[in-house]
Amino acid sequence: MPIPSASGVHSRSLLRDDVYLSIREAIVDGTLAPGERLRDGELESWLGVSRTPIREALLRLARAGLVIAQPGRATTVAPLDAPATLHAQQVAAAMHELAARLAVPLVSDTEIDAMEEANDRFAAALDADDADAALAADDAFHAVFVARSGNTMLAEVLEQTTPLIRRVERVRFASLAARESVHQHRAIIERTRAADADGAAALARENWLTLSRTLAD
Incomplete structure (x- = not known):
């Protein structure tokens, strides 16, 4: 998954909303393309936060129709619908x-x-x-x-x-x-x-x- 090159761009005290907004904007601007697999480890490295706020953000993005989250399987960026x-x-x-x-x-x-x-x-x-x-x-x-x-x-x-x-x-x-x-x-x-x-x-x-x-x- 091609994530932004900068790593640890947010502090550990990053609010959950900021994690959500960062991933959302990367999807909206095309940095994360339709069909891209979203791996927790890569997102952690990019955002500099733990897995918990990332998973919460992905759940919100799934409700917004921007990602497809399948329990036990990959989470991917939703196609244009x-x-x-x-x-x-x-x-x-x-x-x-x-x-x-x-x-x-x-x-x-x-x-x-x-x-x-x-x-x-x-x-x-x-x-x-x-x-x-x-x-x-x-x-x-x-x-x-x-x-x-x-x-x-x-x-x-x-x-x-x-x-x-x-x-x-x-x-x-x-x-x-x-x-x-x-x-x-x-x-x-x-x-x-x-x-x-x-x-x-x-x-x-x-x-x-x-x-x-x-x-x-």
Whole structure:
């Protein structure tokens, strides 16, 4: 299994969430490819932690659909699954629609400016063919509504669904097809400045539903 070359990158006091996030990000960014076998010893060497938090992280990743864990057999990175990704996309679209509807009446001018800045970074990352930076900027754009909504359950649901979507979106954000999202973001910002919660919510939902075109290609 090709794991990152750095070893012991975390201290022994690493929180379980950090182990989970490290492995999850390696799966999402393709460092750990679909079908790769995940060996406890190699993960211990890479992360610098004991086997217990690693096994707990793998169980969480299995529940999220990112790894396949078979008791007594190998644990492997799950293949890309179009139906599962579409299901996650549908849930995420509904959550972001709700976040926009709740957030728009409360969002500040400073937060809207932050959304514009994130979208500018998103566009620049696409121009530079930097999928990682594009995903980070897209996350920052949508995080404004999620945080301002005041509904903590939204973040919890999105934590479960977004990684499945991001694995596929890396392909989309490496192509010109992602340019559509730049314009969709601008439209969302326009409706937000106009205090149009329903309009912004509808556009946010549509923005997340465009992933189905990538899966269909």
